[in-house]
Amino acid sequence: MKLLRELVFPLLAVLAAFVVGGILILLIGDNPIQAYKLLIGSALSWPDGIGYTLFYATPLIFTGLAVLVAFRCGLLNIGAEGQLYVAAFATAWVGITLAQRSAWILIPLCFLAAVLAGGVWGAIPGILKARFGSHEVINTIMLNFIGIALVSYFTQYHYKVPGDPIMESSEIGQGAHIARLGHFIHGLPERIPLNLAFVLALICCVLVYLFLWRTKWGYELRATGASPTAAEYGGISIRKQIIIAMTISGSLAGMVGINEVLGYRHRYYDGFSDNYGFTGIAVALLGRNHPFGVVIAALLFGVLQRGGIYVDGFSEHVTKDIVQVLQGVIILFVAAEAFFRGQFGSFGLLKRSKV
């Protein structure tokens, strides 16, 4: 019954979004049924549709988890975008610098680079908040600009192949490539970039769940988010929890770099992120700030991203902006749920979730 109640509002939100989107498509002069058939059919076809949907969902699982962990501690991490850029560049940097090493050394080092770089970039606003009380929303937004500009600079002036007009680094060593799932699954062509990072994302999801609900540290983190004063009274150091939460959050966001650099392009490519960090906020919200909810929400957003291209290309008038509309309306309705329950407020969503 509790599970059902948790599911019913997100489902209603998605349904409502599709209805609103359908009315818009009608107004544009197209057929909503056909457009949705195109959208969902292209996203769930085997093997290309499913392969790409899962591939698009992978970074959103990571960023969704990142936002979730911070959220549970009462923090809003808007900086996942910057954290994943810095981490992706760090991953590529290790992959390029140590290109000659064997896979056994290189892949763990690259993983470590992604997690550390993302963690450090997330820890900075955490420390600033814990030490000086400066608001993490402002700091994470600012660090997005700084991080993205910084890695663009390094790419442009130090790690680009000379003469290449495209803003990308040189290629990482062969040893750092991680296998695509097509390598293991029969019928899934290897050209589809779905890779082991997807499995890693699922593992992270379980780990985050175990951490938050089955360990003492997770309890302290959630207690801080639920009621800082009560937590402090209970002997929990709020400052420590803020730094821990932001570091874990940043590390999770940073793992997007593993998917992008080691599994897909094998280089740092400027502008590779399609707002994964910001979409992660929506994913966490729709997933009700629960790791398993995040996976489901990320899959839905993966479907939308994959199908959006098809709707753009093969419908008469609808462009892929319809996906933005659907996402926007979903978020609107999910956020409105708190309003329906009379708990509208900046942390209404958090308040409701039981510790």
Next chain:
Amino acid sequence: MTSKSILSLLALGLLALAGAACHNQSYAADDKSKIHVGIVFDIGGKDDRSFNAAAWAGVKCAESGKWPNGEPCGKAALNIVLRDIEPGNPTSIEPAMRAFAERGYDLIIGVGFAQAPIMEMVAKDYPNIHFAIVDGISELPNVASLIFKEHEGSYLVGMLAAETSKSGTIGFLGGMDIGLIHRFEKGYEEGAKSVNPNIRIIQNYVGVTDGAWNNPGKGKELSLAQIGKGADVIFTAAGNSGLGAFDAVEQAGKVNGRATHFVIGVDSNQNMVKPGFVLTSMVKRVDNAVYSIVEDVVNKKFQAGFHVYGLDKDGVGYSMDQFNKDLITPEMIKSAEEAKRKIIAGEIKVTDAMLK
């Protein structure tokens, strides 16, 4: 609002959807007797009034025999099915190309050099599909590279610039500092020096990143600085940033009804952007190139490799229309046409800065 009213709203919406399903307006299904062409635009999108717009005009002409504004384009419609995707961000370019490829399209056109490496990845996976890349270079057996001899067209506008300049100083405003734009610069310089060997050329680039194509503010500042140093004709090859140069020459004003400083447009015919201030435009006929690659596929004569469009095939040139007929004298046209003939005949060799 109660939850009841929300639910009734939802029900109404569902009814509306059901109504839509009844009148069955079908999408143009994939009719395999026709050639299917998919085009993937650059970040700028198909209405950028310049490079992408020219590519869109070319495929539209091939589809319907008309320009996008409905006027006849003077060529035959080729009975194709045409679909386009505007990716809007760099991450959507590859999925867009793959969407066409998965659907078994016959020809996939990518617009802009940045798409070349992405197209190579996709083209390797679909060896039986034809690909064409505008401005980019690929040596795969199923990719046609549509490239332009921008240096030849730039040579001609360089001559016109040198003949117009009274100060003996002219300017060049490039977008991103890359080989492709050096090609414009070098041709322009050689053309100007063929008229006046002592001419001074000031050149500036807006930047070194993608952002350099879309920074009209900096474009204007650089142009004003060039004007300050005495340049009275400025050739832009800077995409949207070039529009800053148009503002700069307009700001310099007119004396006795004639502009004191001029700008030379690029890619599409931009003479009408600031009439009276635009000496001419170095046009790149992307539309012609795109039309003929579609035509090749329709006639089963597709050839991979380099398709080079120079002065000989009217792939590049300078634009003349009612907006600049008073700015360019018949003698100037005569000398430009003479140079054009010599370049085609090989008597004048224009340096291609990309072949260094």
